Amino acid sequence: MTTDETQPDTGFLRPAPPGPAVEELFADDRAESGYVMNLSHAWAHRPAAQAALTDQLRQAAADAGLSYRQRGILVAAAASALGDPHCSLAWGRRLADEAGDGIAAAVLRGEDGALEPEDRALARWARQLARDPSGTTQAHVDALRAAGLDDAQILSMTVYVALRIAFSTVNDALGARPDVQLVTDAPESVRQAVTYGRSPAAAPSPG
Template sequence: MFLKTVGPDEATGEVAEIYQAEIARIGFLMEATACWTTRPEVLPLFEQFSEGVKANFSLGMRGWRLITFIAAKQAPSTYCTHVYARSLIKELGSKAQVLALQRDFRRAGLSDKEVAMLAFAEQVARDASKTTQGHIDALREVGFSDVEISDIALCASIRSFVSRFFDATGATPEPVFFDDDLEFREAMTVGKAI
């Protein structure tokens, strides 16, 4: 971490509650959480926003994970790619499927609807200023509602923002997220070297 943040032993109030909940849930405090505490009042605000968006996310956790993974590649965020690769191994059933997704989601065996979703997420993360009505119409044609389209854009945008913030503050992925398979680990290292 490049910046001084609040450590678990010095955390108080809402920051301490967030830290304790994360440690209870996964066994450690992620740098992706601690990096917000250079300004401690920001962590509870971000947690509330992020959890609020996820709680009502119209595309389910599979959609959230897929969109996040593709947006993280565009950032490019090694941290977020490694973290979400781990959860996608369980979601998709194998490391080979995650590698296929990372290399080319259009040829990774996803449904046409998921491919359209990820193409839009990629566009948003790469350069949202080039989004056109045509992109939206294409999503509607394959069955996405406006709420779902908004959620794709929201998820990809959030990931672009937080991935860049993590890198800017020096947050690095914890070793627990690194796969033992060197080829897989190298493929997930899309930005900052580990």
């Protein structure tokens, strides 16, 4: 990924009016990441919408019984299939912490040979939802059942991935560029795998 100084770092929207909800959103970013993410400037126009989406994601992940590793596989696979650099870098790093740099980079590249059959079924399901949800087949669902998920968990996992795709779509459509910190915090193999989407911001995001 190369730095492109012609694009605004925080996207196409004007700055959101200040207020307690905006400050809370930014404070949450600072507490979790140490800086305010570029994409949060778009969500600052409706902080309650991001909070509601985050709550639904947590509930769907809990209902599906997803481990942190499984969430990493699902998000990395869906984000890379969609071409979203934000979540690919963020969750690629998290997946690398859980499963190793090689596995994380492979999932981002769409290479599943090194994955266990259960993880492979999750990655393929996530990519299918991102690319062509109408192209799912009974075989896809049977693979998820073979991975140990019951039908209620499959539904909840599908909701989780669909919500992640929605989040990525908003971020990408509104022009937010990946934070420099997202790039520098990711392992080299993850950075090399993320060759798509908007190029990183020209300067680090402020705290």
